[in-house]
Amino acid sequence: MSDFVGMNGAEERFGDTAAQREVRANDRQYVFHSWSAQDAIDPLPIAKGEGVRFWDYDGNEFLDFSSQLVNLSLGHQHPGMVRAIQDQAGRLATIQPAVANDVRSELAKRIVDVSFDGARSVFFTNGGADANEYAIRMARHHTGRNKVLARYRSYHGSTATAITLTGEPRRWANGTLDVGVVHFMGPYLYRSAFYAETPEQETERALAHLEQTIQLEGANTIAAIILETVTGTNGVLVPPPGYLPGVRALCDKYGIVMICDEVMVGFGRIGEWFAYQAFDVKPDLVTFAKGVNSGYVPLGGVVVSDAIHQTFATTPFPGGLTYSGHPLACASGVATFDIYKDEGILERVRDLGERVVAPRLAELAAKHPSVGEVRGAGMIWSLDLVRDRATREPLVPYNAAGEAAAPMAAVVAACKDAGLWPFAHFNRLQLAPPLIISEEDLERGLAIIDAALDVADSYYAGE
Template identity: 45%
Template sequence: MLSVEEIKKYDKNYNLHSWSAQGALNPLVITKAEGIYFWDSDGKRYMDMSSQLVNLNIGHGNKKVIEAIKNQAEKLPFMGPGYAVDVRSELAKKVIEKAPENMGKVFFTLGGAESNENAIKIAKLVTGRHKIFSRYRSYHGASFGAANLSGEPRRYTCEPGIPGFVKFFDPYIYREDIDFKSEEEAAKFYVNKLNEQILYEGPESIAAIFMETITGSNGIIIPPKGYLQGVRTLCDKYGIVMVCDEVMAGWGRTGEWFACNNWNVEPDIITFAKGITCGYVPLGGVIVSKPIAEYFDENTLMCGLTYNAHPLACAAGCATLEVYEEQNLIENAKNMGKILGFELEKIKEKHPSVGDVRYIGLFSAIELVKDKTTREALVPYGKDPDKIMGKMIGMLKQEGFSTYSHENCIMIAPPLIIKEEEINEAMIILDRVLNFVDEYIK
């Protein structure tokens, strides 16, 4: 068994960590995790207030899922994607049963980026078109196609990119210099602008419009009432495939099985990952509508992955969906989300540095500003010259509150198993650390 010193030494010497300059890293050595908590090698406990990467919906150490993986490993750890396997068939059926009524079949992948890569390909195959619309404040993955699909700065290293990717603006009401009288008015404005851009790009060339149903790490931007319905109407009008990326927002995170259910909208394609297995084994997928599924009855699906519908992952997925139901986690996300939202509103009212809070279910973010009146962001877009966001995340971690930030927003997305007293404990820590930011902006 490796000592703590060896673990850290080997990690520094041999691992490359994502999104980081390697020399400055000093990673914690984690030795245990259970429920909403994990512990480092010094025995310090952390509340996992971002569900790791907004994927650990059922929390750490769920025995049912672990047992399902063990049993499958002993029975049949791998079988190529061309064969029918019990857990593979069972999970596909369960996914379609949970999805909106218009959905027909699912293509399994290993994660969110692969799901979006294959959704791009499917949309192009069924339409014969080449342009793909996606939003500026979006993240769809770090592989080359998914990075081109993404709108935020992590796409820059993949540019010049693949021809045909077109960006449009999010319905980001907090940052819009218009005083909308209602959500519906805002929705109409954004849908009309999108329609205008579609006309400029040529509707006959556009294969798909991709959206995170609720923008995730880029600020939990929740669509105003009527927006998703308006996009659905545009897609129907021009024969464009509507794709909802639910990698983060799906599987109960918003208090519904899928976030699009909050607005009774049926996309043509849903991409997912994260909450289907909660990271116990990597798994993602592309759910396609019945008409798209029928298209591939006669036309070849030019998608393929060695580990498509991996039996260990499918076993974990079946068990995870049972955990959601047995522990009533979808309803708990909805109920605890109301409590979290109430506490976040109190924090917004109290702290000069908090410009806005946005939340739905247990999917929320705090947007930090230098000035509430002007709404000047705490850090410039794509930059953090004083490392203030990093310092704040470090202070939260010191207090036992683990999460991450992106741009000028802090993610608050705890496991769906969280209890009211745990939310209250976490908000006390957050409130205390925000005092530091209040002093900084003075």
């Protein structure tokens, strides 16, 4: 009996050192990796994935608590997803975007149907970064303005405009590739830039700061405000009550397009089709990717309001992609909708998030002094780790590297040694397992995190 199937379809067994050696050698020789100094990394060869687990060539098993890059919402090798891609490949593997295609139009219809009131159409892209690029282009042409406001502590992708929109260190080395981008501070009560003491104060002061930024930059120069509905990688920052409706009101007041970046938190991550639906707000453009088909085939897109759609009713939209609405990607997107309905994904995310994750993380915060704050919803959460609760000093400095990052590296290593693949960024240990995870596996992963926090506690310097 085989453990996994190799590249050429041959059945193979774990522990094949020759196969592992070849994979590692080819990777090191020929693959150029993102966000990395090439000689400083040694990527782990992975042989197999199934459900919420994956295995290396030695047979070491990892419980996937990061959904890879928070995209694998339906887990590894979901049979419904694999079958949809196989069936589509058998009848029409690819076709250009200028013609009409059944699965492309069906997926667009389903996305519009679960979107905001006034949503009109979907422009398909290859992923999240180009979805944000095209949303900004639409907003600029729609308004005739050039500037775009984006928050610090954000990530919007690594293409030219998207990386300029990004409000964290990955932007720095790339310079200012889009001179029309202006950054502002968003709400983050635990480390408030506005000296707020309550969520209500944080909302009021963050909105006042945003309005002042709009006025100082010139409202008639600003095309759009883009924000992650729930900030993902940079801390799982859930907006305080009233903040997103307040942003909407400012956009209406000054004629600015509101763009919700739902690349990470859309398609069920917090228990709604789109995260903005939990905050009583209606955007003008919504970007998505990741969960739309769990990354089985690259796919992203922009949900377009009727008003913006009409801007291009008789004027051509200046943009396009060879693989926009690729049939294989769209077929797996349609299957995603069917699977979510058949398996009650949205309902189970809300249930497990409220009944299991939230109370268990509260217990961990009470037990471990290194946990400064717990934030999140559904199946995306963050543990803000600190050296001192009183001062809120982070466990590691902002953008720490080398020896300064050692405490977080030790926490991550403890998770991996125990068979959990975590999602970590700066001083935060974050949770984003596949949405199909069982309660038993969820509890198992949380237990591993509990033990790993003992490592974080060993660096604690407070009272």
